[in-house]
Amino acid sequence: MTLFFIMMERAGLIILLAYAFVHIPMIKETLNSPDRRKNQFILLLLFGVFAIISNFTGVEIQSGLAIVNQSFGQIAQQSSVANTRVLSIGIAGLFGGPLVGISVGLISALVRFWQGGLSPHIYMVSSILIGLCSGISGRYFWKKQGHMAKVHQAMFVGLLMEILQMLCILLLSQDRVQAGKLVAFIALPMISANTLGIGIFTSILSSTRQLEEQARALQTHDVLSLANHTLPYLRQGLTNLSCQSVADIIYKYMKVSAVSLTDRKRILAFVGSGSEHHLPDVPLQTELAKQAIETGEICIAKSRDDIDCHHDDCPLSAAIIIPLKIEGETVGTLKLYFSDSQKMSYVDQQLAQGLGNIFSTQLALGQAEMAARLLQDAEIKSLQAQVNPHFLFNALNTILAMIRVNGEQARQLLLDLSKFLRANLQGARENVIPLSQEIAQVNAYLALEKARFPDKVDFQLEMNEARDGSFPVPPFTLQVLVENAYKHAFKQTKFDNHLKVSIDRNQDSLIISVVDNGQGIPYEKLTSLGKVKQESEEGTGSALENLARRINLLYGHEAIMEFDSSDAGTSVRVILPLSVEKGD
DSSP states (O other): OOOHHHHHHHHHHHHHHHHHTTSSSHHHHHHHHTTHHHHHHHHHHHHHHHHHHHTOOOEEETTTTEEEESSSSSTTTTEEEEOOOHHHHHHHHHHHHHHHHHHHHHHHHHHHHHHHOOHHHHHHHHHHHHHHHHHHHHHHHHHHHOOOOOHHHHHHHHHHHHHHHHHHHHOOOHHHHHHHHHHHHHHHHHHHHHHHHHHHHHHHHHHHHHHHHHHHHHHHHHHHHHHHHHHHTTTTTTTHHHHHHHHHHHHHSSSSEEEEEEESSSSEEEEEETTSSOOOOOOOOOOHHHHHHHOOEEEEEEEEHHHOOOOOOOOOOOEEEEEEETTTTEEEEEEEEEGGGGOOHHHHEEEEEEEEHHHHHHHHHHHHHHHHHHHHHHHHHHHHTTSSSHHHHHHHHHHHHHHHHHHHHHHHHHHHHHHHHHHHHHHHOSSOOHHHHHHHHHHHHHHHHHSSSTSEEEEEEEEEEETTTTTTEEEHHHHHHHHHHIIITTTHHHSHHHHHHEEEESEEEEEEEEEOOOOOOOOOTTTTTTTTTOOSSSSSHHHHHHHHHHHHHHHHGGGGEEEETTEEEEEEEEESSOOOOOOO
16 A cells, blocks of 8 residues: 555656646647647657656665665666656557657656666566557547547556556566566556556546636637627627727626727727726827737737826726728727736637637628628619609600690699609609608509590509508509509500509518409410510510519518419519618
8 A cells, every 4th residue: 555655646746747737828739639740749748758757756666575765866776666657658648649659658768777677678668568559549549539538548548558567577577476576566556556647637638628618618609699799780880889889798798897999090989997088089099009900910918008098097907909800901909908917818818819800700791781782772773763764755745745635634744744753763862762652653653644545444542551651662663563554454455444553561561462454464474574574565674673673682582572364364462571671
């Protein structure tokens, strides 16, 4: 038992050193990616040091199996050493693979050979074999599991490596009797201590990795949550109003003393400690903020002097300054302030960098969406400007003819034409108009058509749940459908023509139906209505396609435009969501 406790004490020294080393960022990165050539070299140096320490802190076992608890130099010729060499070599192989395992085993073997004692060549052989076998085992676990060996797996490998060492002592010793006594004396304590030490070492690394993964998961959750809450505001661009909302959200979710957002020249929003003297709409003062804008790199302020605040009572003493970019160009900064520089952790810096990347993406998306909206708006207005240029000439010809026979009616028709043209002009400027305005335009159109063909069509308008007429609709929606029926449905008949327009609504949609009893539409043409330009003897043949494109641009797939036709007539149904606000 005495030897076991001494061995655990020596193993504890290696474990304490390992615990200290794994909290160094470079070492953590090395252990996470051991296959890289640079990391292999670092692991070789690290575990080589552990192997040397293991040899020099061993326990000398004299020929009479007496324990000498000291072995920092060479040992007596007939003495052996019980140490934690297998712990260091086994861990090196498990984490670094065969190359690192063999190299560390060789380093340990050379040190052990220099120490001398009874048959030192045995330990040279066993050290290299342990490095090779543990390295092969480690490589196997990495390939099979995608990560380092689990605790129980590492302990099993450690057990086998210590047994291998005992076998080497028994098989390679010249004095088998003395070797048997030595193995009987040291086997159980060394196997137990080194196996347990490897398990504790592996557990430390596994726990460290799990904690890092949990921290990254929490960090990712925080970043995504912040991104979700700030998305509607950042897509509006860097304005005082949007940045104030974003700063409030960040301050609420993150453990920082203050939050600020800026553009390239001035502070747009500031929330938190020091807000009574860190005011919006003032020029940038922090030199590090200007540096972050110029270089596009994150800057860290570690003192009040770095923050460049000259207010005597300012509570802020540290800050992380993150550049916000659109297409590689820095357009502003996000600043996270701390009242104590010791509270500004590495995790905070990583989180800030993640936020900067996401916020930059949101700003870029907002800019792209704005450009797309402007392009879409221009396309809609261009389409609307194409509606009914030919109708004007027919109307003017009708009025000219009416002047000769009925001046008063001609005057009224001019008023109707004026209303119609005014509605056209307004429709070319706006993406949606009130339903009542659209109906007024249709009435003006019908008045002009009725003057041309007094008894040709019986028109009926029926409004149910849409009586107030305030619901938004795309300009010319009704007018295109009604005009299309006038021109095509009743082309072959002059009497007993009926056209009915029904407008209704449900909870979230406006439903427009236009039904006629005309000649119907051939099936081959029906399937392409609203999708492609139609051949037409009158006009351009693009009215329905034009309307369908405008509806799709405004509402996307939420809108429906469908046709049904037979010998008994044609019906067109348009369903528009009521969620689109009036455009300009």
